[in-house]
Amino acid sequence: MNPSELSLLVVEPSDLQRKIIIQGLKDQGITQVAEARNIVEAYASAKMHPRDLITSAMYFDDGDAIELLNKIRNTPTIADTPFMLVSSEHRRENLEELKQSGVIALLPKPFTKDHLTTAINTTIDLLSTDELELEYFDVHQVRVLLVDDSRLARNHIKRVLNNLGLLKITEAVDGSEAIALLEDNMFDLVVTDYNMPEVNGKALTRYIRNKSKQSHIPILMVTSESNDTHLANILTEGVTAMCDKPFEPEHVKKILYKILED
Numbered sequence: 001m002n003p004s005e006l007s008l009l010v011v012e013p014s015d016l017q018r019k020i021i022i023q024g025l026k027d028q029g030i031t032q033v034a035e036a037r038n039i040v041e042a043y044a045s046a047k048m049h050p051r052d053l054i055t056s057a058m059y060f061d062d063g064d065a066i067e068l069l070n071k072i073r074n075t076p077t078i079a080d081t082p083f084m085l086v087s088s089e090h091r092r093e094n095l096e097e098l099k100q101s102g103v104i105a106l107l108p109k110p111f112t113k114d115h116l117t118t119a120i121n122t123t124i125d126l127l128s129t130d131e132l133e134l135e136y137f138d139v140h141q142v143r144v145l146l147v148d149d150s151r152l153a154r155n156h157i158k159r160v161l162n163n164l165g166l167l168k169i170t171e172a173v174d175g176s177e178a179i180a181l182l183e184d185n186m187f188d189l190v191v192t193d194y195n196m197p198e199v200n201g202k203a204l205t206r207y208i209r210n211k212s213k214q215s216h217i218p219i220l221m222v223t224s225e226s227n228d229t230h231l232a233n234i235l236t237e238g239v240t241a242m243c244d245k246p247f248e249p250e251h252v253k254k255i256l257y258k259i260l261e262d
Helices: 015-027 039-048 065-073 092-100 113-127 151-163 175-184 201-210 228-235 249-261
Strands: 007-011 032-036 053-056 083-087 105-108 143-147 168-172 189-193 219-223 241-244
Touching: 007 015, 007 039, 015 032, 015 113, 032 039, 039 053, 039 065, 053 065, 053 113, 065 083, 065 092, 065 151, 092 105, 105 113, 113 151, 113 249, 143 151, 143 175, 151 168, 151 189, 151 249, 168 175, 175 189, 175 201, 189 201, 189 249, 201 219, 219 249, 241 249
Parallel strands: 007 032, 007 053, 053 083, 083 105, 143 168, 143 189, 189 219, 219 241
Antiparallel strands: none
């Protein structure tokens, strides 16, 4: 798929900002672009004409991007539409829910050409099937335990993993459910969120390494944490690899190839 084949919906209340975003998309070769100024217009447009990507501002006169994303994700015909935020918002607490909901990219205002190129490439990766080619595993037989308390995040990560050929995925809503599943099932890979209630990703990793019968299983930690000290502490628990939210397919592919082949 080429960028010129993509169909986008740009949701932005500012006429000037919409023009800037649309011009940036044109510079990427994308001309199939619809526009909306608020949540009502965006939702109606997305339902009538499903798009390959929705790019949204954070705040509108009738709500915010989280409300729009939830409406999209709860409408079956458009629930899987990739969603990207373009915003000057930088407060962690205001972005955390979007990160946990499976957005493909968080672009700053103003964004650079490289920012936009990365986001467009991520969209194409998400819409395409590009299976891992492994020497020691049949990728279709790799048994994955996916652990995340956010249904939206699980759906997004599962979609990325499926596109890479990882089809045998068992889901757990938190670390305690994951521990129960590990007691009765064998897995080849654990993909877990860090921030979860009760038993978080760090505690789950500690259990796997010290108490489970599968102590050597590779663990990929997915986190929106940005504190370097905190991340270093997570790594000391025995995590095999870490990646950020948003969960970028090409980056994840490289990580999985390394940890499964090693």
